Amino acid sequence: MGEDKDISDVAGLPDELGIDEDLGRAEQRLTVRTEERTYGKAMTIVEGFDDSSVDLSDLASQLKSQLATGGTVDDGRIELQGDHRERAADLLSDEGFQVEG
Numbered sequence: 457m458g459e460d461k462d463i464s465d466v467a468g469l470p471d472e473l474g475i476d477e478d479l480g481r482a483e484q485r486l487t488v489r490t491e492e493r494t495y496g497k498a499m500t501i502v503e504g505f506d507d508s509s510v511d512l513s514d515l516a517s518q519l520k521s522q523l524a525t526g527g528t529v530d531d532g533r534i535e536l537q538g539d540h541r542e543r544a545a546d547l548l549s550d551e552g553f554q555v556e557g
Contacts, residue, residue: 500540503533
Protein backbone atom coordinates (compact mmCIF):
# COMPACT_ATOMS: atom_id res chain seq x y z
CA MET A 457 0.00 0.00 0.00
CA GLY A 458 2.92 2.36 0.61
CA GLU A 459 3.96 2.26 -3.05
CA ASP A 460 4.35 5.50 -4.98
CA LYS A 461 2.06 5.49 -7.99
CA ASP A 462 2.24 7.83 -10.92
CA ILE A 463 -0.76 9.00 -12.92
CA SER A 464 -0.32 6.27 -15.56
CA ASP A 465 -0.80 3.60 -12.89
CA VAL A 466 -3.95 5.26 -11.61
CA ALA A 467 -5.38 6.07 -15.04
CA GLY A 468 -4.46 2.68 -16.51
CA LEU A 469 -2.86 4.36 -19.52
CA PRO A 470 0.43 3.18 -21.06
CA ASP A 471 3.59 5.10 -20.13
CA GLU A 472 4.31 5.75 -23.83
CA LEU A 473 1.51 8.32 -23.95
CA GLY A 474 3.59 10.67 -21.79
CA ILE A 475 0.58 11.74 -19.70
CA ASP A 476 2.79 12.23 -16.61
CA GLU A 477 4.94 14.81 -18.38
CA ASP A 478 1.93 16.67 -19.79
CA LEU A 479 0.22 16.85 -16.40
CA GLY A 480 3.46 17.93 -14.74
CA ARG A 481 3.78 20.80 -17.19
CA ALA A 482 0.15 21.86 -16.79
CA GLU A 483 0.60 22.17 -13.02
CA GLN A 484 3.59 24.51 -13.28
CA ARG A 485 3.03 28.26 -13.34
CA LEU A 486 5.83 30.01 -15.18
CA THR A 487 6.57 33.70 -15.26
CA VAL A 488 8.06 35.46 -18.27
CA ARG A 489 9.63 38.88 -17.70
CA THR A 490 12.45 41.04 -19.02
CA GLU A 491 15.44 42.56 -17.30
CA GLU A 492 17.77 45.22 -18.61
CA ARG A 493 21.37 44.07 -18.74
CA THR A 494 24.68 45.72 -19.54
CA TYR A 495 24.55 48.44 -22.20
CA GLY A 496 20.73 48.55 -22.03
CA LYS A 497 20.26 45.12 -23.61
CA ALA A 498 17.02 43.28 -22.80
CA MET A 499 17.08 39.75 -21.37
CA THR A 500 13.92 37.62 -21.23
CA ILE A 501 13.72 35.52 -18.05
CA VAL A 502 11.51 32.41 -17.81
CA GLU A 503 11.25 31.02 -14.27
CA GLY A 504 9.05 28.91 -12.02
CA PHE A 505 10.09 25.47 -13.27
CA ASP A 506 9.90 22.31 -11.19
CA ASP A 507 13.39 21.02 -12.01
CA SER A 508 12.50 17.37 -11.55
CA SER A 509 9.89 17.21 -14.31
CA VAL A 510 11.42 19.41 -17.03
CA ASP A 511 14.67 19.12 -18.95
CA LEU A 512 15.57 22.82 -18.89
CA SER A 513 18.50 22.44 -21.29
CA ASP A 514 16.30 20.78 -23.90
CA LEU A 515 13.49 23.33 -23.45
CA ALA A 516 15.98 26.22 -23.63
CA SER A 517 17.39 24.79 -26.86
CA GLN A 518 13.91 24.59 -28.35
CA LEU A 519 13.10 28.18 -27.35
CA LYS A 520 16.42 29.53 -28.64
CA SER A 521 15.91 27.77 -31.95
CA GLN A 522 12.30 28.90 -32.38
CA LEU A 523 13.12 32.48 -31.36
CA ALA A 524 16.41 32.60 -33.30
CA THR A 525 18.29 33.98 -30.31
CA GLY A 526 20.97 33.05 -27.82
CA GLY A 527 20.48 32.23 -24.19
CA THR A 528 21.37 30.01 -21.27
CA VAL A 529 20.02 28.07 -18.30
CA ASP A 530 21.04 29.57 -14.96
CA ASP A 531 19.77 28.84 -11.41
CA GLY A 532 16.73 26.87 -12.61
CA ARG A 533 15.59 29.53 -15.06
CA ILE A 534 15.95 30.14 -18.78
CA GLU A 535 17.53 33.41 -19.93
CA LEU A 536 17.03 34.48 -23.55
CA GLN A 537 18.80 37.39 -25.23
CA GLY A 538 16.37 40.12 -26.27
CA ASP A 539 12.75 40.94 -25.44
CA HIS A 540 10.74 37.83 -26.33
CA ARG A 541 8.05 37.97 -23.62
CA GLU A 542 5.01 37.49 -25.83
CA ARG A 543 6.44 34.95 -28.26
CA ALA A 544 8.14 32.92 -25.49
CA ALA A 545 4.89 32.85 -23.49
CA ASP A 546 3.00 31.61 -26.58
CA LEU A 547 5.59 28.90 -27.27
CA LEU A 548 5.54 27.73 -23.64
CA SER A 549 1.73 27.64 -23.66
CA ASP A 550 1.88 25.51 -26.81
CA GLU A 551 4.16 23.12 -24.90
CA GLY A 552 1.50 22.75 -22.18
CA PHE A 553 2.81 25.15 -19.51
CA GLN A 554 0.67 27.73 -17.70
CA VAL A 555 2.30 31.12 -18.20
CA GLU A 556 1.79 34.27 -16.12
CA GLY A 557 3.06 37.78 -16.67
